[in-house]
Amino acid sequence: MSEVERRSPPATEKEYRVRYAIVATTVFSTIALAWAAEARVKVVVSYPYIESLVKEVAGGEAEVTVLAKAGEDPHVVVPRPSFIGKLRQADLFIMNGASLEIGFVPPLLQQANNPKVSPGGRGFVDLSQSVDLMGKPAKVDRSEGDVHPEGNPHFVLDWRNVPKLAKAIAAALASADPSKKEDYERRLHAFEAKWRDRSAVWEKDAARLHGRAAIQYHRLFNYFFARTGIAVAAEVEPKPGIPPTGRHVEEIIETTRDQKIIAVFTDTYHDRKTAEGVAKKLGVACVTLPHDAGAVDGSGDIFALFETLLKRLPND
Amino acid sequence: MRLLPAILFLLVCSTAFAQGGGGNPFSQSALNPQLSAIGDFSLANVSRADDAASAFVFPGFLSDAVRDGKERGFNFNFLELDLSASVDPYFDFFSFISIEPDGIDVEELYVNTRQLPWGFALRLGKLFSAFGRLNSQHKHFWDFLDPPLVYEAFIGAEGIKDVGARLSWTAPFDFLLQVHLEVFQGKPEGNPTFDAEGFTLAAENGSLVSAPDAAVPALFATSVKTSFDSGDHVVLLGVSAMTGPTTATALEGPASTGSMYVSDRTWLYGADVTYKWLMGSYRSLALQAEFLRRQSEGTTIDGRSAEKNSVDKVNSGLYVQAVWRFDPNGRWRVGARYDILLENESSHNGGRFAFPADLPRYSGMLEFSPTEFSRLRLQYNYDRSRFAVVDVAALKRFDQKDLQEILLQLTFAVGPHGAHSF
Numbered sequence: 001m002s003e004v005e006r007r008s009p010p011a012t013e014k015e016y017r018v019r020y021a022i023v024a025t026t027v028f029s030t031i032a033l034a035w036a037a038e039a040r041v042k043v044v045v046s047y048p049y050i051e052s053l054v055k056e057v058a059g060g061e062a063e064v065t066v067l068a069k070a071g072e073d074p075h076v077v078v079p080r081p082s083f084i085g086k087l088r089q090a091d092l093f094i095m096n097g098a099s100l101e102i103g104f105v106p107p108l109l110q111q112a113n114n115p116k117v118s119p120g121g122r123g124f125v126d127l128s129q130s131v132d133l134m135g136k137p138a139k140v141d142r143s144e145g146d147v148h149p150e151g152n153p154h155f156v157l158d159w160r161n162v163p164k165l166a167k168a169i170a171a172a173l174a175s176a177d178p179s180k181k182e183d184y185e186r187r188l189h190a191f192e193a194k195w196r197d198r199s200a201v202w203e204k205d206a207a208r209l210h211g212r213a214a215i216q217y218h219r220l221f222n223y224f225f226a227r228t229g230i231a232v233a234a235e236v237e238p239k240p241g242i243p244p245t246g247r248h249v250e251e252i253i254e255t256t257r258d259q260k261i262i263a264v265f266t267d268t269y270h271d272r273k274t275a276e277g278v279a280k281k282l283g284v285a286c287v288t289l290p291h292d293a294g295a296v297d298g299s300g301d302i303f304a305l306f307e308t309l310l311k312r313l314p315n316d
Numbered sequence: 317m318r319l320l321p322a323i324l325f326l327l328v329c330s331t332a333f334a335q336g337g338g339g340n341p342f343s344q345s346a347l348n349p350q351l352s353a354i355g356d357f358s359l360a361n362v363s364r365a366d367d368a369a370s371a372f373v374f375p376g377f378l379s380d381a382v383r384d385g386k387e388r389g390f391n392f393n394f395l396e397l398d399l400s401a402s403v404d405p406y407f408d409f410f411s412f413i414s415i416e417p418d419g420i421d422v423e424e425l426y427v428n429t430r431q432l433p434w435g436f437a438l439r440l441g442k443l444f445s446a447f448g449r450l451n452s453q454h455k456h457f458w459d460f461l462d463p464p465l466v467y468e469a470f471i472g473a474e475g476i477k478d479v480g481a482r483l484s485w486t487a488p489f490d491f492l493l494q495v496h497l498e499v500f501q502g503k504p505e506g507n508p509t510f511d512a513e514g515f516t517l518a519a520e521n522g523s524l525v526s527a528p529d530a531a532v533p534a535l536f537a538t539s540v541k542t543s544f545d546s547g548d549h550v551v552l553l554g555v556s557a558m559t560g561p562t563t564a565t566a567l568e569g570p571a572s573t574g575s576m577y578v579s580d581r582t583w584l585y586g587a588d589v590t591y592k593w594l595m596g597s598y599r600s601l602a603l604q605a606e607f608l609r610r611q612s613e614g615t616t617i618d619g620r621s622a623e624k625n626s627v628d629k630v631n632s633g634l635y636v637q638a639v640w641r642f643d644p645n646g647r648w649r650v651g652a653r654y655d656i657l658l659e660n661e662s663s664h665n666g667g668r669f670a671f672p673a674d675l676p677r678y679s680g681m682l683e684f685s686p687t688e689f690s691r692l693r694l695q696y697n698y699d700r701s702r703f704a705v706v707d708v709a710a711l712k713r714f715d716q717k718d719l720q721e722i723l724l725q726l727t728f729a730v731g732p733h734g735a736h737s738f
Contacts, residue, residue, distance in 0.1 A: 073597035076646070080550050081492035081543030081738050088435055089488045102733045103688075110408075111494070113437040113486045115430055120405060142689060142730070241687060243645045269597045271644040 041177045044086050046095040046105065047074060049156050049293040052302040056191045057170045057184050070294030071268040079104040087112035090123065091176045094169060097128030098153035123176055128153065130168040131161045135222060145239030154291065158223035159199045159306050163192050198303060205310050213259045215252065217266040217275050220291050224309055233259050236275050244274045253281050262314050263287045268295045287312050349401035352731025354456050356393040358385040363720040372702035374469050375714045376660045376671030377631055378564040378577060379508035382473040385461050386721055392417055396454065406431055412454060423477060435486045445476040446496040446539045447556040449588035449606050461695050461725045464635035465655035465677055466608040470509050470584060478504040478535060492543035502534025502560050509584055509610060510535050511563040517576050519622035527578060535560035548594040552738060556586040566616055577627065579614025598646025607634040625664050633657040647686065653679040657701055672714060675701035690728045697721040
């Protein structure tokens with residue numbers, strides 16, 4: 001027996017372990033809670049215009065990754081393997097839909113192994129579900145070129161569709177991060193108000209071109225022309241996704257000579273040569289329009305996209 | 317008559333999918349799986365007769381020549397039928413059925429889990445191994461009509477596909493890091509490297525040598541893939557390893573026809589690198605290289621005397637290729653490939669047997685794709701890797717034979733839009 005009286009016996013090894021565990025747990029949970037409070041919603045979006053809308057609604061509270069590059073063909077984005085890692089970590093994946101991403105998103109989502117953002121998951125958002133699509137083909141057959149059975153997928157270019165998209169995005173953000181629901185709603189309302197003001201100006205501006213007609217390279221700007229009252233007279237492509245032929249070019253020139261064509265409109269990713277040739281024959285300008293936020297200089301966000309589109313429409 | 321089952325299958329498919337719609341109030345045609353079909357034909361001009369070309373060997377590599385799509389004149393190569401759908405909220409279903417002139421091959425038939433947490437996914441069924449860069453790609457994704465020599469020599473015409481399971485994990489990083497673990501039954505079809513099947517060899521001197529099937533599942537594999545990109549430059553790297561038993565017919569050294577090679581543990585290693593420079597929407601330059609090495613310790617059993625010899629084998633090889641998509645509409649591609657089988661060593665009972673090594677092949681191709689659903693490809697191969705077997709007094713000798721091939725390939729796809737992987 002020990003002769004030493006011990007008023008408070010030193011802690012046994014087991015007690016030390018318990019104390020250590022308590023301290024460690026406290027430290028870790030404090031860090032985790034602090035991190036969770038700081039953690040921003042991780043959002044992956046397919047196109048830059050969606051990024052711009054997410055930033056409008058989420059402010060700085062979302063970390064956004066964009067898959068497509070602004071000036072490139074939205075149909076043929078190269079599925080970089082790093083996108084798989086980004087989708088793996090995402091809380092939300094917001095895409096355009098209507099088969100625009102059909103060529104690159106399915107294998108990315110499949111390999112990301114993230115049920116949250118896979119079809120059927122809570123964080124999977126298809127914006128085409130929030131708007132009415134135009135140009136739904138009566139006959140779906142590839143002899144008609146690269147047709148989208150759901151209709152024309154470039155619906156973002158109608159400014160009246162944009163608030164519907166913003167609303168869908170706000171709802172998705174709120175479901176991913178309910179603690180900030182009110183912030184998202186507040187910013188959504190601010191965005192909607194600003195959008196109403198700007199689009200009233202655009203409506204007035206576009207009125208000058210009512211009843212005129214345009215030629216476009218691809219069926220890319222149908223929504224924009226419909227909103228501005230400009231008729232689409234022809235496409236430089238004989239069929240969606242099919243490069244132009246000499247015969248088709250002659251046909252366009254023949255059939256549109258008597259219409260009041262304002263310009264031949266092309267995009268940032270197709271070869272300009274044929275479009276320029278058609279414009280020259282018709283004696284009109286060949287104009288490059290942005291199809292997405294940032295596709296041309298000065299069209300960086302969703303507002304600038306529409307400002308640029310309208311600014312680039314010829315004046316007479 | 318081998319086509320009869322194929323025709324029956326097509327009939328069943330077409331009646332199944334022709335139904336639905338119309339006025340049937342119980343029609344569930346909206347729930348039909350996605351069905352797409354890919355047809356592949358080629359026209360070949362080869363410098364040697366088909367019989368001669370298909371009898372050529374890579375001495376020491378245990379493999380048979382793969383002549384798919386390369387017989388003189390017109391070739392029907394395959395009709396691939398792909399069916400896929402979600403089974404329920406927990407599984408996705410995929411099947412890839414290849415109908416070929418010599419029958420139907422269920423290339424893949426598997427389910428993928430949809431809901432596993434922490435970045436895991438399971439694939440169960442019959443599947444291509446994730447080994448290497450090309451193994452899991454179906455033929456119509458290849459950049460050339462034929463597989464690289466290393467694939468032909470180590471993996472066979474059909475790729476490593478077998479019944480089994482794959483567990484995949486994707487890391488939560490901003491770059492790609494993926495790990496795959498696989499287990500297979502061990503009897504992949506047409507594979508020169510792995511086979512768990514037992515055998516009986518009746519030697520010419522009347523003695524019988526036999527071995528039972530290896531314990532199954534017998535084939536195990538792992539692979540790690542990672543990728544980084546900076547601006548328009550993307551790099552994808554992979555390393556793979558696979559191990560399992562081997563049962564193969566062998567042309568090993570001074571042995572006679574009907575000899576066998578067996579090993580209860582063969583290792584196959586692979587390393588691959590792909591670099592892509594993306595130039596706008598339609599132009600790109602892709603460089604790709606892959607190195608494969610096989611190590612095997614086993615036994616040869618002479619087909620004449622049933623004599624057994626212990627053998628150590630080391631084989632390796634690589635290919636390097638460049639493909640440039642160059643025109644403004646992205647319809648044209650031009651490519652070159654250099655193949656070489658490098659090491660080819662066997663030691664018999666401690667003594668080294670020198671097989672021919674450093675066997676090259678040079679290929680070039682030009683491709684025109686009117687849309688992404690149709691493709692016409694012209695390919696030229698100058699192949700210096702093949703040997704004819706010359707039997708001189710039961711002592712095998714190998715004579716190198718040049719082979720030149722001009723191949724015109726037509727591929728077309730119908731049905732839902734197929735997506736592209738990187």
